[in-house]
Amino acid sequence: MADVDPIDFKHPKIQAEVHIAPPAPKRLRSKRAKLLAGLALGVKLAFVGWFMLADGDHVATDNAYVNADSAQVTPLVAGAVAEVPVVNTQAVKRGDVLLRLDDADARLAVARAEADLVKARHQFAQTRATGGSLAAQIDARDADIGQAQAQLAVAQANLRKASADFGRRRALAESGAISGEELTTAQSAYSAAQGNFALARAAVRQAAATRGAARQSWAANQALVQGPVDTNPEVAAAKARLAQAKLDLARTVVRAPIDGVVTNRQVQVGQRIAAGAATMTIVPIGTAYVDANFKEGQLSRVRVGQPVRLVSDLYGSDVVYRGRVIGFSGGTGSAFALIPAQNATGNWIKVVQRLPVRIALDPADLRKNPLRVGLSMEAEIDVSKS
Template sequence: MSEDVQDQPANGQDAHPDDKGSVLDQQKRKPMLIKVAIGVAVVAGLYFAYNVFIGSRSVSTDNAYVAGEMAEVTPLTSGRVVEVRVTDTQPVRRGQVLFRIDDADQRIALAEAKAALEYAKRRYGQSRANETALGAAADASATQIGAAQARVTSAGAALAKAQTDYDRRAALTGSGAVSGEELTAAREALASAKAAAREAQAGLASARSNATSARRQEEAARALTRGTDVDTAPEVLLARARFATAELDLERTVVRAPVDGIVARRTIQVGQKVENGKVAMAIVPVSQLYVDANFKEDQLGKVRSGQAAELTSDFYGDDVVYHGKVVGFAGGTGAAFSLIPAQNATGNWIKVVQRLPVRIELDPKELKAHPLRIGLSMDAKIDLTSKD
């Protein structure tokens, strides 16, 4: 009994006071869990609502940069630089003189080309005159044929007379009426007449041959100038083309800006010899810049050309908002065009979400009001609900 009495609490309190505290904690914990569950449900609902009603209406990225088509300035003729009028960061207008090349050689070449053109024109005039002279010679050769025919006729008559004289004297030889000397003289006269006839025939053939040759020469001369004049003759056109080339080379010694923009990467100095086609500087057309926004591949399912975009630049902050539109997609991801492409066929392959550059055209008026530079960071957001 005494042990049982000793086991009872002396002050009549509960033998397990922690049981009451744990009951109270459980009663407080339940509402707390309910509140947490409600909070989680609210957050999930808000996220779902944002994703459905807001997030699905646009895609955005901060992996975007200003880009542009830089115009490279390359001299199209060689020579020594005698003047440079611009420097890096300087704004220039299209047609403004950038630098000049010593034009002494080009001026000499132009003078030679001009002289060659004048010489070609005179050669054409000479060809025309030669053509006329050959025509006159051909006509003269044609008249020689008539003279040669007359000589043939005369020689034939002389031959006939000589033959008659010889025959008459030869017939009288037996009667003693004709001496031997007369017969010999008649025979010689006949031989001479025959030779003269043959010579006349050869002269006629030669006259005809000369006339044909002269006519062919005239035709060859006319073939060089037929259907042309001094302005359309081939040799004159060739000389004029070389003269135009020399003029162009002289004009190219003054190098001008091809576009409006900012000078960048100037590499030439006064006194330096530049070669044809070597880049001397670049001009950035700041009024024609665009943005390459690198979106993740899982963001591009609904992106289309022509959709509107809003962009902000770290250069100006959120106070300046640029408006543009999607104009195209790159032909491949950045990894595909990298210097060392990823070898996904290896056994160590790890999937990495790829990014595809999307080109966004900017509003020229906004660019003029707030100029940008190539390489600046941008934040881009594309409105998926907009249409082209």
């Protein structure tokens, strides 16, 4: 290729044809630079002023997560699982059946408790009827005492007669008017009368003691039958056992304690579970809240009751949730870690801590756009309102 001569743009003819403008003077360029620098400084100052006036009344964090007071479903009685009518992700209402256990043993326990209650009632009726028999025994013992006292009176009269006969014969025996044999007979009769009198007196005491025992038995019986039948200790205990058996039977059907969504179901039909074993969890998404972890330097103006603007990563910035601050955690997350930080060491480096702030969500917003536990949120607190 042949060489081409370079164009001389400084030639007057060339400049006339292409109309090349001469370079601007240095003073003009300096003014433009100063104008641009001043404009940039003005924009920066305006931004800083806007931030101080507007964003200075807000603190925000993206370290926030949805949480809820979930309910752990645990049966209160042991048994084999007969039916599980719910599955994970299913929405349930309070009182809906979540789990059924085999209730055959529980029904037998109710039948035994009912039989024990009937037996206790019959025993109470029998005890009450025994009271009449014991009262009659007291009357019989009173009659025995009367009879013993009469016998004692007879024995006492016989003793006096025998004593008098023995005294006369002993006087006559001294004068020789009667024989020694007759005196011996009189003495024997007197001794026998003394023995009969002692026996009669003992019989009276025995009859009195028997009557006392009969009265004690009657009093003990009356203590058992006082008041209505349901206040009897045996009957009351039988009723308590029946109530417990019926309660255990009712507990073979496990119902939802709250409204929510079933999650983490861990039980299958045919599985035998113990009382208190975790079977599933109910998450109350209608009452979910947010735990926002703010830096400690952001919390100087945060107060309970301040409004909060929240955005969920699930729905994006187009869906805004309204909330309010309802409380602060009792400590930072690191303070309750499994292995807390040992800040007393000489190599300690200060790390900015975060404190969980509890934020309640507007129920209307939750109904319109439901959330799930663990979802990420962005929270912005308006600290201008206290």
